[in-house]
Amino acid sequence: MITSQQPSIPVRVAGIDQVTPSVKTFTLEHAEGITLPCFSGGSHVVVTMKDAQGQVCHRNPYSLTSPPDDGRCYRISVRRDDAGRGGSLFMHERLGEGDLLEISAPVNLFPLNVLARRHVLIAGGIGITPFLAQMHELRQRGVPYELHYQFRDDDGAPYRDAIAAREPTATFYESDRGEYLDPLAILRDQPLGTHVYVCGPAGLIERVSDAAAQLGWPARHVHAEAFTAPPVGEPFTVVCNRSEREIEVPGTASVLEALEGAGLEPPCSCRGGACGECETRVLEGDIEHYDHFLSDDVKAANSRMMICVSRARSQRVVLDL
Amino acid sequence: MSMPGIKSKPVYTGLTPDPGACQHVLAGEGPGTEALLRMRRELAEGNDGMAPAASSVALFYTAGAGPDRGDELARDGHGSPRFFPDTDGLCQALNEYLADAGMGVRLYVAGSEAFLWRVVASARDGVGMSEAAIQMERCGPPARPVCCIHCKTTDPAVSTTVYQCPGCGLNLFVRDHFSRRLGVYQGVCVDAEAPGDVPEPEELDS
Numbered sequence: 001m002i003t004s005q006q007p008s009i010p011v012r013v014a015g016i017d018q019v020t021p022s023v024k025t026f027t028l029e030h031a032e033g034i035t036l037p038c039f040s041g042g043s044h045v046v047v048t049m050k051d052a053q054g055q056v057c058h059r060n061p062y063s064l065t066s067p068p069d070d071g072r073c074y075r076i077s078v079r080r081d082d083a084g085r086g087g088s089l090f091m092h093e094r095l096g097e098g099d100l101l102e103i104s105a106p107v108n109l110f111p112l113n114v115l116a117r118r119h120v121l122i123a124g125g126i127g128i129t130p131f132l133a134q135m136h137e138l139r140q141r142g143v144p145y146e147l148h149y150q151f152r153d154d155d156g157a158p159y160r161d162a163i164a165a166r167e168p169t170a171t172f173y174e175s176d177r178g179e180y181l182d183p184l185a186i187l188r189d190q191p192l193g194t195h196v197y198v199c200g201p202a203g204l205i206e207r208v209s210d211a212a213a214q215l216g217w218p219a220r221h222v223h224a225e226a227f228t229a230p231p232v233g234e235p236f237t238v239v240c241n242r243s244e245r246e247i248e249v250p251g252t253a254s255v256l257e258a259l260e261g262a263g264l265e266p267p268c269s270c271r272g273g274a275c276g277e278c279e280t281r282v283l284e285g286d287i288e289h290y291d292h293f294l295s296d297d298v299k300a301a302n303s304r305m306m307i308c309v310s311r312a313r314s315q316r317v318v319l320d321l
Numbered sequence: 322m323s324m325p326g327i328k329s330k331p332v333y334t335g336l337t338p339d340p341g342a343c344q345h346v347l348a349g350e351g352p353g354t355e356a357l358l359r360m361r362r363e364l365a366e367g368n369d370g371m372a373p374a375a376s377s378v379a380l381f382y383t384a385g386a387g388p389d390r391g392d393e394l395a396r397d398g399h400g401s402p403r404f405f406p407d408t409d410g411l412c413q414a415l416n417e418y419l420a421d422a423g424m425g426v427r428l429y430v431a432g433s434e435a436f437l438w439r440v441v442a443s444a445r446d447g448v449g450m451s452e453a454a455i456q457m458e459r460c461g462p463p464a465r466p467v468c469c470i471h472c473k474t475t476d477p478a479v480s481t482t483v484y485q486c487p488g489c490g491l492n493l494f495v496r497d498h499f500s501r502r503l504g505v506y507q508g509v510c511v512d513a514e515a516p517g518d519v520p521e522p523e524e525l526d527s
Contacts, residue, residue: 117449190424193449216343216425218453 008048008102009036014073016097023126023158024092025065028074031100035071039064041134042110042197042225045074046271048102049090056260058087061271063129063225064106067136074103077158079126084229085252109274110199110225112137117193119145120186122208124200125156130225131199132159135167145169148181150204183211199225229272229309230254231290236312240264240321241283255307259321266307266321273309280307285317327497333437333459336360336429338367343425345378348415348440350385350408352461353431354393357382360429361399379403379418383411386433386461386478408436412443419448426450431458435466435477438504452501463527467495468505475505481522483511492519 010031017025030036042063049058062076078091095101110130112119119138121131128149138145146169151157153176163170173179187196187208196217198208205224212222230253238247238255249258256278259266269277273291282305289299291306298304307319336356338345345364349357357380367373380402382391394402405411419426428450430440437457444450464478474488482495486508493508500507512518 115445115449115451187424191449192419192422192424192426192454193451194424212424213341215423216341216427218341218424218451220453221424221451 008104009045011036011074011101011103013095013097013099013101016095019077019158020155022080022155023077024080025075025077025158026091026095027066028076028101028103029072036074037105038071039068039106039133040108040111041068041137042112042130043068043106043108043133044110044130044270045076045106046104046269047076047087047091048104049087049094050102058085058090059257059260059271060087060091060229063110063133065129065132068133069136069140074106077126077129079158081229085232104269107269107275109270110197110223112197113195113221113223115193116143116195116221118191118195119143120190120194120196121145121147122181122183122186122196122198122200122204123147123149124198124204125151126158127198127200127204127225128157128159128163129199131197134197147171148186149173150175150181150200152176183208184214187211187215187217195221195223197223197225225274230257231309231311233288233311236314237316238312239284239316239318241318242321249311254309255305255311255319259307264321268308271308273306276306278307279304281320283318283320286313287311287317288313327499329499329501330497331434331457331499331501333457336431336456336458338364339427339456342427344422344427346381346415346418346422346426346428347378348381348411348428348430349460350383350432350436351387351389351391352385352433353436353458354390356431356458356460357394358397360431361397365399381405381411381415381418383408385436408439412440412447415440416443416447419444419450424454426454428455429458430455431460433461433464433478434459435464435504438466438501442502442504463525465495465525466505467493467508468500468503469493469508471510475503476508479506479508479525481524483520483522484508495525 011028012031014029015027019025044061044063046059046061051057064074065077066075078088080092081088123131148171150173173181198205232252235251236249238249247258247262249255256268267277269275276293287302287305288311290309347357364378365373382402383405391404430437464480466477467479468475469486472489476487483492486493491510492512494511496507498507
């Protein structure tokens with residue numbers, strides 16, 4: 001099978017900081033002590049986690065939060081999700097300083113528009129992470145920006161104090177104290193050449209997109225980080241038409257993970273339904289689509305699926321793999 | 322001599338009122354008059370579930386490449402157009418207007434290809450407007466703005482390939498490669514390999 005999977009970068013965990021009770025920040029250095037590639041604000045890396053037997057158990061994408069031009073280390077922030085599929089728990093409980101990990105090269109599916117005159121950044125909770133790197137970049141380029149940061153309480157607000165100290169344009173909204181950001185008010189009087197970026201819960205993304213549309217913003221000026229963690233669902237069987245394999249997909253794994261577990265290497269990049277790399281032709285079966293990539297028409301036709309997040313509604317699905 | 326498959330060659334569609342916009346601005350020169358009249362009518366009447374928008378429609382006009390049909394726009398009765406002696410004056414006033422507009426504004430431009438891209442560049446460089454908020458309709462004869470890659474002279478209305486560069490006198494082949502930033506096609510010396518071996522000029526038809 002042809003693969004477009006990137007060569008991985010070996011890194012060592014150089015530091016772990018408990019930023020809030022539920023968020024840890026990991027500082028990663030190249031395992032061989034060499035410089036890491038520079039990246040652009042909004043980039044993520046996919047972290048490959050291995051169990052005690054050396055078997056891959058999780059691959060999760062995390063935004064890079066460190067200054068993009070600093071090749072000495074990368075930083076990622078991970079929120080512990082006790083109800084999730086286990087990747088964040090692995091990062092929180094199993095990883096110690098000095099441990100080795102593999103990460104992909106940085107990929108950016110949430111870049112700043114270089115022609116923009118002004119940037120409005122809207123974060124919800126842990127959705128602050130891509131903006132940490134982007135604000136470094138914007139400060140350096142001298143482009144005006146403003147940050148609006150919505151969170152539930154102090155525990156849900158990683159980096160609040162650091163941002164408050166450094167970012168005079170930041171506004172904070174603590175929903176436990178009845179503070180909510182108003183997308184219409186934020187977007188109403190923005191000048192021509194403004195781009196808005198939102199990263200956070202689906203509800204926040206929707207409210208910002210709706211407000212922008214209501215105010216007549218061109219859709220191309222509205223950007224959302226659209227990662228989806230692969231959902232948990234019913235188990236089903238994948239038949240790979242070309243390689244003539246039948247693979248069981250458990251309820252807690254994605255099709256992509258099940259294929260990788262069986263030794264296959266289908267093309268993929270973001271593992272979050274956003275980049276389009278793992279688009280696969282569906283020959284038989286009903287698909288429950290969870291991605292942000294395929295058009296509604298294609299989704300309805302059941303002819304293609306993004307195997308990193310979408311699942312089968314039928315017990316059996318035949319893929320052109 | 323055309324080169325199929327050159328992706329940078331712009332594809333122009335007709336102007337259509339954007340129902341998502343809050344404010345509409347028209348800019349045109351003589352050859353674009355039909356399009357301007359049609360757009361003003363459509364905006365005033367509303368279409369596709371869009372409410373009539375006449376109250377917030379501004380129109381900037383210069384005769385430009387001609388013929389001048391400004392009197393038809395003045396008679397038309399849908400608001401009062403602003404007339405300018407040249408494209409520079411139009412662009413300057415347009416930018417002053419756009420500087421006070423917000424992200425809900427759409428700009429509709431109608432005229433020769435050189436005019437379209439001068440207005441687009443002026444709005445982009447002057448007030449940061451992106452092409453996402455701009456529609457263009459190419460009107461009049463299919464003459465192209467072409468920049469000589471050798472001496473950088475731009476001829477705003479080249480109607481044949483090959484043509485003689487007004488700056489350096491070289492015989493230039495007009496390529497379909499287009500720069501959106503500069504608003505010009507590339508003109509490349511056609512007889513560099515065999516000086517004097519110049520093909521017959523052909524009319525540009527698109």
